[in-house]
Amino acid sequence: MLREIYITETNCITPLGFDVESNVEAILRGNSGIQLHSDISLMPNSFYASIISDEKINSAFSKISNKTKYSRLEKMMILALEPIFKNSRIELNSKTAFILSTTKGNVTALKENSEENFNNAHLDVLAQNVANFFGFQTQPIVVSNACVSGILAVSVAKRMIQSELYDNIFVVAGDEVSEFVLSGFNAFQAMSELPCKPYSKNRTGVSLGEATAAVLVSAEAKNAKIKVIGDSSINDANHISGPSRTGEGLFRSIQNALKEAQIETDNLDYISAHGTATPYNDEMEAIALNRLGLQNVPVNSLKGFYGHTLGASGLLETVIAIESANQNTLFESKGFDEIGVSEKVNVIEKNEEATIKYFLKTASGFGGCNTAVVFEKVN
Numbered sequence: 503m504l505r506e507i508y509i510t511e512t513n514c515i516t517p518l519g520f521d522v523e524s525n526v527e528a529i530l531r532g533n534s535g536i537q538l539h540s541d542i543s544l545m546p547n548s549f550y551a552s553i554i555s556d557e558k559i560n561s562a563f564s565k566i567s568n569k570t571k572y573s574r575l576e577k578m579m580i581l582a583l584e585p586i587f588k589n590s591r592i593e594l595n596s597k598t599a600f601i602l603s604t605t606k607g608n609v610t611a612l613k614e615n616s617e618e619n620f621n622n623a624h625l626d627v628l629a630q631n632v633a634n635f636f637g638f639q640t641q642p643i644v645v646s647n648a649c650v651s652g653i654l655a656v657s658v659a660k661r662m663i664q665s666e667l668y669d670n671i672f673v674v675a676g677d678e679v680s681e682f683v684l685s686g687f688n689a690f691q692a693m694s695e696l697p698c699k700p701y702s703k704n705r706t707g708v709s710l711g712e713a714t715a716a717v718l719v720s721a722e723a724k725n726a727k728i729k730v731i732g733d734s735s736i737n738d739a740n741h742i743s744g745p746s747r748t749g750e751g752l753f754r755s756i757q758n759a760l761k762e763a764q765i766e767t768d769n770l771d772y773i774s775a776h777g778t779a780t781p782y783n784d785e786m787e788a789i790a791l792n793r794l795g796l797q798n799v800p801v802n803s804l805k806g807f808y809g810h811t812l813g814a815s816g817l818l819e820t821v822i823a824i825e826s827a828n829q830n831t832l833f834e835s836k837g838f839d840e841i842g843v844s845e846k847v848n849v850i851e852k853n854e855e856a857t858i859k860y861f862l863k864t865a866s867g868f869g870g871c872n873t874a875v876v877f878e879k880v881n
Contacts, residue, residue: 508728509729510724516554600672648869656820694706705842726880732758735873737871752864752872826858
């Protein structure tokens with residue numbers, strides 16, 4: 503009999519707030535973190551993105567540490583994890599692990615050419631720096647698999663605890679808006695000229711964002727908010743940046759996750775989807791959901807609030823989805839107006855009350871990776 507796996511603590515650092523409560527309040531008010539920015543150090547032209555002010559990060563960080571050696575992203579990650587770490591009072595021994603999830607990590611270190619900066623750009627160095635702040639005894643684990651990284655980290659934590667390698671795993675995910683990331687998406691001509699509109703007929707592309715999120719995954723049900731009951735990650739190997747036209751990887755990921763969870767498609771009350779607002783991603787998700795008979799389940803994308811936060815997105819959106827379940831409230835899919843995919847999708851147009859017991863989190867990313875995790879609310 504495999505161990506039951508729980509999420510007992512959650513937190514996030516975003517432009518909408520530095521804790522879960524303030525983020526949910528902002529979402530309920532319809533506030534978006536996506537704003538027009540003019541910063542020639544990031545892009546020559548003005549652009550829409552969801553960015554946290556340096557002043558807020560530094561001010562918050564100064565309350566927990568006076569050390570100046572940490573990068574901006576490291577500060578954001580430490581701020582996300584610190585309250586969870588403090589609340590949990592879990593002993594840092596060989597049965598407590600630390601997973602760091604990111605897509606680009608400290609890529610901004612490469613702006614200035616030096617051996618030290620080159621070293622700091624390595625993901626294992628980023629993970630060790632954050633781990634050392636808290637004093638983890640075990641070697642940090644890095645999960646970096648394009649834009650499924652944040653939710654894949656939950657899946658990896660679940661499996662490691664079920665294999666009895668660990669009892670508790672602290673997970674933090676994060677990425678920041680950088681010149682490197684902006685130039686990459688701009689080169690794809692994938693960036694929207696206005697705040698993004700997932701699944702909408704009027705969408706013109708992705709808006710980028712930055713955030714960090716953290717959770718505690720545990721075999722102990724104490725203070726549990728949610729149970730992790732099924733997961734799967736399938737790569738469709740379709741294209742370096744384009745998703746499968748048939749949604750095969752996502753279809754199989756969801757199918758496997760539901761099978762492990764031992765629930766039918768009609769048991770799902772809500773889907774927190776990837777929803778990047780790019781033509782191919784949204785269409786692929788719509789096809790995959792319809793192939794599974796999930797076209798009537800309420801779906802939202804939180805990208806209209808946060809932009810695409812890359813490696814953070816899957817975990818950040820899981821944290822918000824947990825609140826959605828606990829508050830029995832479906833949050834609107836901001837930016838959506840008129841359906842713009844070929845198959846039916848039940849996009850949530852306004853905040854509404856609903857009974858949520860089982861929900862699904864999906865993500866898809868470059869290189870054909872797809873991840874799906876099924877959660878159950880603990881009564």
